Amino acid sequence: MSVPTTFKLNTGAEIPTIGLGTWQSGPGEVQAAVSHALLKGGYKHIDAAYCYGNEDEVGAGLAEAFKGGVKREDIFVTTKLWSTYHSRAELGLDKSLKSLGLDYVDLFLMHWPVPLNPNGNHDKFPKLADGSRDLQTDWTFIKTYKEMEKLLSTGKVKAIGVSNFSVPFLKSLLSQTTIVPAVNQIENHPFLPQHDVVDYCRRNGILITAYSPLGSAGGPLLKEEAVIKIAQKYNVAVGTVLLNYHINRGNVVLAKSVTPSRIEENNKLLKLDGEDMEALNKIHQEKGTKRFVTPPWPINFGFPDWKQDV
Ligand SMILES: NC(=O)C1=CN([C@@H]2O[C@H](COP(=O)(O)OP(=O)(O)OC[C@H]3O[C@@H](n4cnc5c(N)ncnc54)[C@H](OP(=O)(O)O)[C@@H]3O)[C@@H](O)[C@H]2O)C=CC1
Numbered sequence: 001m002s003v004p005t006t007f008k009l010n011t012g013a014e015i016p017t018i019g020l021g022t023w024q025s026g027p028g029e030v031q032a033a034v035s036h037a038l039l040k041g042g043y044k045h046i047d048a049a050y051c052y053g054n055e056d057e058v059g060a061g062l063a064e065a066f067k068g069g070v071k072r073e074d075i076f077v078t079t080k081l082w083s084t085y086h087s088r089a090e091l092g093l094d095k096s097l098k099s100l101g102l103d104y105v106d107l108f109l110m111h112w113p114v115p116l117n118p119n120g121n122h123d124k125f126p127k128l129a130d131g132s133r134d135l136q137t138d139w140t141f142i143k144t145y146k147e148m149e150k151l152l153s154t155g156k157v158k159a160i161g162v163s164n165f166s167v168p169f170l171k172s173l174l175s176q177t178t179i180v181p182a183v184n185q186i187e188n189h190p191f192l193p194q195h196d197v198v199d200y201c202r203r204n205g206i207l208i209t210a211y212s213p214l215g216s217a218g219g220p221l222l223k224e225e226a227v228i229k230i231a232q233k234y235n236v237a238v239g240t241v242l243l244n245y246h247i248n249r250g251n252v253v254l255a256k257s258v259t260p261s262r263i264e265e266n267n268k269l270l271k272l273d274g275e276d277m278e279a280l281n282k283i284h285q286e287k288g289t290k291r292f293v294t295p296p297w298p299i300n301f302g303f304p305d306w307k308q309d310v
Pocket residue numbers: 020021022023024047048111163164185186210211212213214215216217218219222239254255256257258259262263265266293
């Protein structure tokens with residue numbers, strides 16, 4: 001069986017199995033990365049977010065690609081609702097659409113299940129006097145999701161979903177809302193396979209998108225001996241193994257790069273056999289769990305490996 005280039009969402013739409021990430025893609029880099037991915041790298045999927053502060057440049061990259069012949073309907077663009085916009089979901093969406101130069105996104109995700117004060121001392125990261133994040137205590141992520149559900153009828157979002165949701169948070173969401181999220185975007189790699197969330201989502205028709213598959217900034221997982229061994233077996237780049245780990249599990253994967261050769265290298269499919277998958281799944285058992293993206297949220301997200309005091 002060959003490795004799929006798309007998976008089906010619970011809306012019936014297809015989502016390309018590899019997408020270009022844009023978090024921490026700096027000014028002067030991300031426009032070229034997006035246009036290179038779409039025009040030369042064979043990508044059809046771009047992952048953006050208001051919080052990344054670079055959606056204007058991502059939009060310029062999209063515009064360049066459209067000028068070069070890429071058609072809007074042939075690509076899949078995701079953006080995310082930032083926490084300070086939870087009680088203003090349509091405004092958050094409109095700001096992203098304006099920057100991206102689009103009249104709709106294919107997928108709109110709640111970036112984190114935590115509302116932040118919309119009237120605080122910063123547009124994205126309002127803080128209290130003690131330096132902690134200034135939460136919006138009169139709002140809940142359930143209310144946010146209900147606002148996102150309403151956006152479907154505007155045509156400005158083709159699908160809605162969530163990000164950074166653990167099993168208990170998903171249970172709470174599904175029991176209080178109507179539309180099953182199309183996607184849950186979570187950190188995922190052999191050091192954090194998150195079998196509990198992946199299995200729960202599969203059973204409930206929610207597609208997993210894996211973020212930080214290379215271990216985030218600097219790609220530390222590319223140095224992992226067990227992964228290098230598998231790459232040597234197939235004579236492929238180490239990143240190809242890390243990225244295809246997800247597609248072989250039935251999950252979408254996002255890889256960030258602003259380096260043209262890496263952007264191209266990362267868009268390669270590889271069938272991994274049962275033995276390879278077992279070896280990759282064993283890494284965290286032997287070496288311990290590692291999570292690379294742990295922003296200082298003052299809440300407990302319900303992930304077994306991430307215990308913060310509430
Ligand atoms: N929903 C959420 O909360 C989150 C979503 N995401 C999304 O997922 C995307 C991917 O995750 P991210 O955390 O960025 O990290 P990745 O795991 O994609 O790693 C990116 C790093 O790896 C380097 N790299 C990429 N390809 C290669 C390669 N072939 N060889 C060597 N080094 C390479 C990049 O360098 P360089 O760019 O210099 O080439 C960069 O430093 C994000 O960009 C974002 O879109 C990520 C985190 C959280």
